[in-house]
Amino acid sequence: MPSLRHKMPEQSAEKRRSNFSEVALGYTADTAQAEASRCLQCKTSPCRQGCPVEVNIPAFIKHIKDGQMDAAIQEIKHKNNLPAVCGRVCPQENQCEKHCVLAKRGQSVAIGRLERFAADHGQTHDNGAHPALKESLGKVAVIGAGPAGLTAAGDLAGLGYQVTVYEALHAPGGVLIYGIPEFRLPKDIVRKEIDSLKQKGVTIEVNAIAGKTFTIDELISEQGFDAVFIGTGAGLPHFMDIPGENLNGVYSANEFLTRVNLMKAYQFPATATPVHVGKNVAVVGAGNVAMDAARTSLRLGAENVYIVYRRSEDEIPARSEELEHAKEEGIQFHLLTAPVKINGNDKNWVTSLECIRMQLGEPDQSGRRRPLPLEGSNFELPVDTVIMAIGQGPNPLVQQTTPGLAVNKHGNITADEAGFTSKEGVFAGGDIVTGAATVILAMGAGKKAAAAIHDYVQGKKARNHG
Amino acid sequence: MYPILEKRELSPSVKLFVVQAPAIAKKCQPGQFIILRMDEAGERIPLTIADFNRQKGTITLIFQEVGCSTRHLGRLGAGDSILDVAGPLGQATHIEKFGTVVCIGGGIGVAPVYPIARAYHEAGNKVISIIGARNAELLIMEDEMRQVSESLHITTDDGSKGRKGLVIDPLKELIAAGEDIRLVMAIGPVIMMKSVAEVTRPHSIKTLVSLNPIMVDGTGMCGGCRVSVANKNKFACVDGPEFDGHEVDFVGLMARQRMYHEAERIEREAGSCSCHH
Ligand SMILES: Cc1cc2nc3c(=O)[nH]c(=O)nc-3n(C[C@H](O)[C@H](O)[C@H](O)COP(=O)(O)OP(=O)(O)OC[C@H]3O[C@@H](n4cnc5c(N)ncnc54)[C@H](O)[C@@H]3O)c2cc1C
Ligand SMILES: Cc1cc2nc3c(=O)[nH]c(=O)nc-3n(C[C@H](O)[C@H](O)[C@H](O)COP(=O)(O)OP(=O)(O)OC[C@H]3O[C@@H](n4cnc5c(N)ncnc54)[C@H](O)[C@@H]3O)c2cc1C
Ligand code: SF4
Ligand code: FES
Numbered sequence: 001m002p003s004l005r006h007k008m009p010e011q012s013a014e015k016r017r018s019n020f021s022e023v024a025l026g027y028t029a030d031t032a033q034a035e036a037s038r039c040l041q042c043k044t045s046p047c048r049q050g051c052p053v054e055v056n057i058p059a060f061i062k063h064i065k066d067g068q069m070d071a072a073i074q075e076i077k078h079k080n081n082l083p084a085v086c087g088r089v090c091p092q093e094n095q096c097e098k099h100c101v102l103a104k105r106g107q108s109v110a111i112g113r114l115e116r117f118a119a120d121h122g123q124t125h126d127n128g129a130h131p132a133l134k135e136s137l138g139k140v141a142v143i144g145a146g147p148a149g150l151t152a153a154g155d156l157a158g159l160g161y162q163v164t165v166y167e168a169l170h171a172p173g174g175v176l177i178y179g180i181p182e183f184r185l186p187k188d189i190v191r192k193e194i195d196s197l198k199q200k201g202v203t204i205e206v207n208a209i210a211g212k213t214f215t216i217d218e219l220i221s222e223q224g225f226d227a228v229f230i231g232t233g234a235g236l237p238h239f240m241d242i243p244g245e246n247l248n249g250v251y252s253a254n255e256f257l258t259r260v261n262l263m264k265a266y267q268f269p270a271t272a273t274p275v276h277v278g279k280n281v282a283v284v285g286a287g288n289v290a291m292d293a294a295r296t297s298l299r300l301g302a303e304n305v306y307i308v309y310r311r312s313e314d315e316i317p318a319r320s321e322e323l324e325h326a327k328e329e330g331i332q333f334h335l336l337t338a339p340v341k342i343n344g345n346d347k348n349w350v351t352s353l354e355c356i357r358m359q360l361g362e363p364d365q366s367g368r369r370r371p372l373p374l375e376g377s378n379f380e381l382p383v384d385t386v387i388m389a390i391g392q393g394p395n396p397l398v399q400q401t402t403p404g405l406a407v408n409k410h411g412n413i414t415a416d417e418a419g420f421t422s423k424e425g426v427f428a429g430g431d432i433v434t435g436a437a438t439v440i441l442a443m444g445a446g447k448k449a450a451a452a453i454h455d456y457v458q459g460k461k462a463r464n465h466g
Numbered sequence: 467m468y469p470i471l472e473k474r475e476l477s478p479s480v481k482l483f484v485v486q487a488p489a490i491a492k493k494c495q496p497g498q499f500i501i502l503r504m505d506e507a508g509e510r511i512p513l514t515i516a517d518f519n520r521q522k523g524t525i526t527l528i529f530q531e532v533g534c535s536t537r538h539l540g541r542l543g544a545g546d547s548i549l550d551v552a553g554p555l556g557q558a559t560h561i562e563k564f565g566t567v568v569c570i571g572g573g574i575g576v577a578p579v580y581p582i583a584r585a586y587h588e589a590g591n592k593v594i595s596i597i598g599a600r601n602a603e604l605l606i607m608e609d610e611m612r613q614v615s616e617s618l619h620i621t622t623d624d625g626s627k628g629r630k631g632l633v634i635d636p637l638k639e640l641i642a643a644g645e646d647i648r649l650v651m652a653i654g655p656v657i658m659m660k661s662v663a664e665v666t667r668p669h670s671i672k673t674l675v676s677l678n679p680i681m682v683d684g685t686g687m688c689g690g691c692r693v694s695v696a697n698k699n700k701f702a703c704v705d706g707p708e709f710d711g712h713e714v715d716f717v718g719l720m721a722r723q724r725m726y727h728e729a730e731r732i733e734r735e736a737g738s739c740s741c742h743h
Contacts, residue, residue: 168685170503170510170550207552209685213489235687239699246694246718248725255688263510263682272509272535273682274729348721395686397704 006035013328020182032117036065046099052444073122081154087116091319136162138226138457143210146174147439148231148430151446157200166208178262211397226457234431236393244342249350253293253389278384280304282353285389291322293387310338310371352380419449467547476606479531488523496581497559501684503550509535514578528577555684561585564648566592572654579653587614602627663711673711
């Protein structure tokens with residue numbers, strides 16, 4: 001009789017609704033060992049195919065089972081530079097855990113939770129021993145300190161490159177710092193992972209905006225970088241172009257979450273940046289970004305928080321864990337509902353969101369059934385805050401100032417699997433290439449690009465000497 | 467850290483800092499701005515680059531103390547440092563020889579208009595400048611503006627300096643006198659920029675204004691700085707901050723600027739803002 005997977009200890013929904021502390025508390029060593037014992041250590045280890053950075057999953061799980069926690073985290077770190085992050089935010093059910101032999105009854109080994117356990121253990125038991133820097137193999141610049149850039153930087157430093165990461169904001173981390181909220185991914189954890197990259201020799205320069213403070217061409221021609229990796233993410237917020245979107249009280253999810261996470265608006269007025277959260281909040285969209293905005297609003301004191309989504313629950317793109325957590329906390333769902341207009345008062349503040357009911361028609365190109373409006377079904381949702389979480393596009397600053405860098409019709413940088421762009425010596429990966437995706441895919445792209453950059457730089461040097 | 471090398475008080479509420487920021491000084495152009503964060507708890511504050519010295523690697527910032535953050539900033543002095551300065555941000559002003567250009571600065575708006583007026587002047591334009599303030603004490607950069615202008619008109623609301631009235635009064639007279647104005651560049655309070663645009667509209671004189679909506683990142687990531695221009699949403703930090711004054715929805719801009727009035731009142735009353743300690 002196969003045993004059930006171990007539950008994640010969590011703060012109760014009632015309690016966590018009003019705090020920003022982490023929701024999931026993490027396995028204890030005993031639970032972790034018990035969960036690790038469920039792993040069949042199968043020879044084929046299909047789970048590994050589901051991991052974009054190819055963590056040796058059975059090996060690290062066996063170390064946990066044997067109580068060798070240091071060995072476990074070292075095994076993970078061979079492949080994954082940000083394990084404490086991935087253990088928390090990877091959509092495991094669609095990746096590694098989906099391929100686990102035990103997944104049939106939804107009882108796959110809790111790979112993500114075990115990864116998190118090992119990584120947290122590593123962060124608290126860091127022995128401080130770091131390999132001495134090898135002789136430098138070359139100089140590489142990385143643009144953007146999100147998961148893609150940080151991973152590329154970590155791998156390149158590990159190979160022996162002198163790496164400088166340039167980040168536009170005042171703090172590195174990308175979405176991990178400004179987007180994903182504290183209660184899901186504590187910022188301390190992110191900072192520690194970044195610190196361990198710095199210990200590997202990576203230099204991070206903040207307040208450095210590629211395309212403004214300097215250009216990519218200058219990095220190569222004036223600063224002597226052998227290669228540049230661009231990981232600038234998908235940070236440009238989309239709006240719906242419906243009437244009333246410029247009323248006060250309407251936010252993009254990016255602005256709302258940046259105010260709260262990066263600028264710590266939830267501690268206002270002890271911190272100087274304010275954020276407005278009314279009593280009734282509508283969040284438009286149903287991805288991870290929407291769930292984060294909704295649950296953040298709740299924690300900032302909103303009484304009613306609605307998710308407004310034009311498709312049905314089956315199509316909700318958020319991670320299942322986040323959807324469950326949102327429901328438990330009391331987020332209200334208006335499914336098959338699309339906003340058509342935002343109404344305001346004479347002081348220019350939002351008073352309601354006008355919506356129309358939808359039904360699902362035939363599948364569209366995305367393979368999902370197309371939502372169609374039901375004529376005459378309009379209704380008004382009284383709200384004082386509206387948060388648009390309907391997706392992001394690529395930030396154009398780098399593309400506009402880098403001649404010869406090809407982009408597609410959406411403005412994403414064109415790059416192949418390995419990260420090669422149309423421009424010699426310039427590589428790219430992560431959301432800036434794929435459009436908004438996931439942390440681990442961005443990391444996978446950073447890893448592949450690091451390997452390609454290594455080949456490219458060494459090849460160039462060999463040619464120059466030959 | 468970005469050291470403050472020099473501090474001057476231009477008026478009781480207007481301060482000038484010369485800040486060491488070599489990478490920005492090397493790159494910046496008239497019309498651009500930076501975003502600074504004073505300390506760990508600070509807001510990201512956008513300020514125009516009022517001047518720069520590429521050799522010394524410095525930029526000059528001129529700011530008015532309006533709320534808690536700018537008042538707190540005004541407490542710093544030479545020898546102190548600012549934690550973060552990012553830039554240069556925004557599009558540079560398009561400089562070429564147009565002919566006669568009128569540069570208008572209202573209140574603190576004189577600071578950002580100065581490097582632009584200087585650049586027009588250096589490009590061979592005939593620069594006529596109009597600067598105004600509520601009273602003589604609040605009038606800034608008169609000498610600097612005079613140096614780059616063919617002629618300089620001064621107005622104050624109370625008549626304590628120059629002539630009593632608004633910056634649009636001399637503008638109307640210039641137009642009435644048949645001055646062949648090719649471009650008007652106006653920077654100041656939104657209401658001032660709006661009235662300048664209303665004065666020039668009937669005469670179809672091209673009018674540029676520099677907008678200052680509330681910003682967070684300044685790199686096009688948050689969408690908080692969006693303004694409606696010719697009925698399309700533009701992000702002032704990347705598409706602007708300069709726009710055609712005849713196409714800007716000034717009313718919407720003013721309403722959005724007031725978005726945090728209530729929060730700022732709370733901040734003041736909570737006394738948590740360090741300028742109250
Ligand atoms: C609110 C939210 C929740 C999410 N939740 C999840 C989740 O639970 N699980 C998951 O797997 N994924 C999640 N995602 C998606 C995931 O975060 C992204 O796919 C991932 O961060 C992409 O990584 P990246 O390195 O490509 O870009 P980013 O993380 O966007 O990082 C890009 C960095 O580049 C910087 N930059 C941009 N332009 C410049 C420039 N010109 N010069 C210098 N620096 C620049 C930016 O400031 C930023 O720091 C979420 C996203 C959001 C917004
Ligand atoms: C591109 C740009 C360039 C600017 N250049 C200068 C400059 O050179 N010198 C200067 O003195 N000021 C400039 N400003 C305005 C300056 O950023 C604000 O005055 C400052 O952020 C207010 O901060 P505070 O916290 O002290 O005031 P708050 O307490 O935040 O607010 C005080 C008042 O200012 C309004 N306000 C808040 N933020 C802004 C803002 N970004 N723009 C306009 N009003 C705002 C509030 O609604 C309130 O009425 C610029 C703004 C922008 C967007
Ligand atoms: S990194 Fe993500 S996909 Fe890979 S093993 Fe860890 S949780 Fe699974
Ligand atoms: S300030 Fe955030 S988009 Fe302009």
